[in-house]
Amino acid sequence: MFLAIRELNFARLRFALMGAVIALIAVLMVMLSGLSVGLVRDGVSGLQNLPVTSFAFAQDVQRDSAFSRSVVDMTAVDEWADQPGVADATPFGNTLVNTRTDRGTEVDLALFGVQPDSFLSPPVSQGDRLGTEDGIVVSPTALDAGLQMGDVVTIDRLGTRLRVVGVTEQQDTFGHVDVAYVPLAAWQAIKSGTAPGTALPQRAATEITAVAVRAADGKSVDLAAGDTAAGTESLTLKESYGASPGYTAETTTLQLIQGFLYAISALVAGAFFAVWAIQRKPEVAVLRALGASTGWVLRDALTQAFVLLAAAVAIGVGVGLALGALITGSGIPFALSMPSISAAGVGLVVLGLVGAGAAVIRITSVDPATALGGNR
Amino acid sequence: MSSRPAPTASTTTADDASDRLGLVMRGVSLRHGNAAETVQALDNVDLTVRPGELAAVVGPSGAGKSSLLAVAGGLARPDQGTVTVAGQDMTVPSRRTRTELRRQHVGFVFQSGNLLPALTAADQVRLPLRLGSRSQRSGRDPLELLADVGMADKSDRRPHQLSGGERQRVGIARALVTEPSVLLVDEPTAALDRARSHEIVRLLAHEARQRSVAVVMVTHDHDVLQYCDTVYEMVDGKLATSS
Numbered sequence: 001m002f003l004a005i006r007e008l009n010f011a012r013l014r015f016a017l018m019g020a021v022i023a024l025i026a027v028l029m030v031m032l033s034g035l036s037v038g039l040v041r042d043g044v045s046g047l048q049n050l051p052v053t054s055f056a057f058a059q060d061v062q063r064d065s066a067f068s069r070s071v072v073d074m075t076a077v078d079e080w081a082d083q084p085g086v087a088d089a090t091p092f093g094n095t096l097v098n099t100r101t102d103r104g105t106e107v108d109l110a111l112f113g114v115q116p117d118s119f120l121s122p123p124v125s126q127g128d129r130l131g132t133e134d135g136i137v138v139s140p141t142a143l144d145a146g147l148q149m150g151d152v153v154t155i156d157r158l159g160t161r162l163r164v165v166g167v168t169e170q171q172d173t174f175g176h177v178d179v180a181y182v183p184l185a186a187w188q189a190i191k192s193g194t195a196p197g198t199a200l201p202q203r204a205a206t207e208i209t210a211v212a213v214r215a216a217d218g219k220s221v222d223l224a225a226g227d228t229a230a231g232t233e234s235l236t237l238k239e240s241y242g243a244s245p246g247y248t249a250e251t252t253t254l255q256l257i258q259g260f261l262y263a264i265s266a267l268v269a270g271a272f273f274a275v276w277a278i279q280r281k282p283e284v285a286v287l288r289a290l291g292a293s294t295g296w297v298l299r300d301a302l303t304q305a306f307v308l309l310a311a312a313v314a315i316g317v318g319v320g321l322a323l324g325a326l327i328t329g330s331g332i333p334f335a336l337s338m339p340s341i342s343a344a345g346v347g348l349v350v351l352g353l354v355g356a357g358a359a360v361i362r363i364t365s366v367d368p369a370t371a372l373g374g375n376r
Numbered sequence: 377m378s379s380r381p382a383p384t385a386s387t388t389t390a391d392d393a394s395d396r397l398g399l400v401m402r403g404v405s406l407r408h409g410n411a412a413e414t415v416q417a418l419d420n421v422d423l424t425v426r427p428g429e430l431a432a433v434v435g436p437s438g439a440g441k442s443s444l445l446a447v448a449g450g451l452a453r454p455d456q457g458t459v460t461v462a463g464q465d466m467t468v469p470s471r472r473t474r475t476e477l478r479r480q481h482v483g484f485v486f487q488s489g490n491l492l493p494a495l496t497a498a499d500q501v502r503l504p505l506r507l508g509s510r511s512q513r514s515g516r517d518p519l520e521l522l523a524d525v526g527m528a529d530k531s532d533r534r535p536h537q538l539s540g541g542e543r544q545r546v547g548i549a550r551a552l553v554t555e556p557s558v559l560l561v562d563e564p565t566a567a568l569d570r571a572r573s574h575e576i577v578r579l580l581a582h583e584a585r586q587r588s589v590a591v592v593m594v595t596h597d598h599d600v601l602q603y604c605d606t607v608y609e610m611v612d613g614k615l616a617t618s619s
């Protein structure tokens with residue numbers, strides 16, 4: 001500490017430049033974290049809020065588009081309800097639709113078809129829960145998009161009219177589209193393209209997207225056994241996120257960028273401290289000749305790196321949070337999550353230290369005899 | 377202040393007890409280089425410097441003078457021979473042990489001071505006390521010591537704000553702060569003018585006697601040999617008493 005702090009102070013400008021680079025990386029990291037949490041929320045919050053442990057889709061369904069492609073027969077629901085460890089199983093239907101209010105506002109909705117008396121029927125923050133034939137419960141974000149309580153929306157082409165009767169408690173979105181819970185029967189009519197006033201075809205009345213399964217508290221369900229019995233293919237709730245439109249592509253892109261940022265942080269710190277270590281070689285020789293152990297010299301150098309990295313990351317995160325607060329609520333999918341930001345900050349410091357450590361380790365090989373005049 | 381015996385430079389008969397408190401080198405040889413090309417830097421060197429004695433080593437460039445100091449201070453291990461400082465073996469294989477012994481018993485003064493650019497004069501002198509564990513931080517008062525070498529009013533200056541002679545004074549203070557038994561000094565006056573050179577060597581001689589430190593000073597400067605108790609000459613790695 002003795003030397004580390006004094007050197008930081010003495011070579012302020014040089015360290016400040018290096019710190020600025022790390023701080024900028026930290027700002028970028030906070031932004032990316034906000035964006036990825038925001039995107040995840042925008043992509044799958046509708047699923048995250050479901051009291052479901054797994055979905056049983058059609059067998060051999062393509063996993064990354066299971067929600068749009070899967071068709072399961074209603075009989076699978078009873079089969080799943082009888083599986084050991086299952087508390088409840090209920091039909092679940094999903095379709096994306098374009099709608100228009102009578103005022104002319106265009107609203108896209110992700111319909112979640114559920115039985116109004118099932119455990120999937122959502123609690124509401126205003127209005128009524130599902131019940132009436134054509135009543136829908138929408139995500140609060142749909143109100144931001146221009147929908148109002150009591151609005152009647154007409155589904156494009158089909159002409160089916162649905163009435164907004166309630167609003168869910170928190171943001172429910174699926175594939176960046178606002179969720180509207182709709183009674184299963186209405187969903188089946190919409191999914192099968194049955195126009196209003198026409199009778200629902202026999203087959204459409206038995207078809208759903210998936211069986212929503214809720215395990216009993218503390219119990220685990222043998223998904224493979226259930227699948228064999230019901231002729232389905234199960235994904236846990238988490239796995240089912242990947243089946244939501246665009247989710248996998250978005251999250252892997254962001255993770256890739258974050259991974260690159262970690263690597264860049266380690267490399268920048270490594271390169272800076274490598275140059276620093278080379279410049280300091282004569283000084284290190286003097287320190288060693290004065291009786292400093294290699295451990296002392298290393299500790300000092302790493303303390304220096306740590307102080308620099310921690311301060312830079314703290315400043316960067318601070319700036320990032322301030323910028324993030326400005327962005328939040330501006331329509332961009334962005335959400336600041338402290339746990340993920342702290343993890344990213346710690347990650348930056350740790351990887352920076354790894355880079356710095358790899359660079360300063362070379363000072364242990366400095367020959368203290370080079371401190372003597374004749375050998376220089 | 378010091379628990380060491382009074383200077384023994386005037387003693388004519390060898391005093392084994394006080395010898396051991398200074399620097400003793402016996403039959404020391406050191407080769408540099410690889411199998412293809414070796415340089416005999418030290419060739420069967422014997423040297424005894426007692427506490428309070430200022431010994432000068434002169435000789436042509438490449439004769440092995442710096443190598444002598446490196447071996448004496450445990451910076452390098454000789455191929456043959458024994459080296460003791462304050463009775464401690466400086467040739468042990470463990471680098472860690474030699475570092476520890478160096479920290480406790482040896483002070484180095486380098487050409488042009490070799491001060492650390494980031495530290496003020498006071499911090500340069502404090503530094504050696506910080507290199508050991510907390511319990512080992514005993515030594516002389518850095519500010520008092522700076523005053524002793526005539527640098528009291530410049531204690532918060534950094535090396536680039538000091539002249540060559542001033543840097544050398546700080547370097548001497550830094551080497552003395554841990555109260556070493558042996559002071560190893562490599563060409564302290566190389567960067568100084570005549571008057572400054574005399575001042576520095578007088579200071580070394582004064583401190584050596586005052587504190588009973590055994591001092592080995594390598595120099596090219598025959599002008600300052602008048603302040604030294606013994607003068608050795610080194611040629612091709614061999615050490616001989618100078619006439």
Ligand SMILES: Nc1ncnc2c1ncn2[C@@H]1O[C@H](COP(=O)(O)OP(=O)(O)OP(=O)(O)O)[C@@H](O)[C@H]1O
Pocket residue numbers: 373374375408409415416417435436437438439440441442443444
């Ligand atoms: N690390 C080393 N590797 C190989 N040879 C070395 C090394 N250090 C010193 N030598 C050689 O050992 C011999 C003695 O070197 P040393 O530095 O001790 O001489 P010196 O008397 O201090 O010279 P100067 O007066 O120029 O400082 C020289 O021939 C030098 O080239």
Ligand SMILES: [Mg+2]
Pocket residue numbers: 372373374375441442443562
């Ligand atoms: Mg030399």
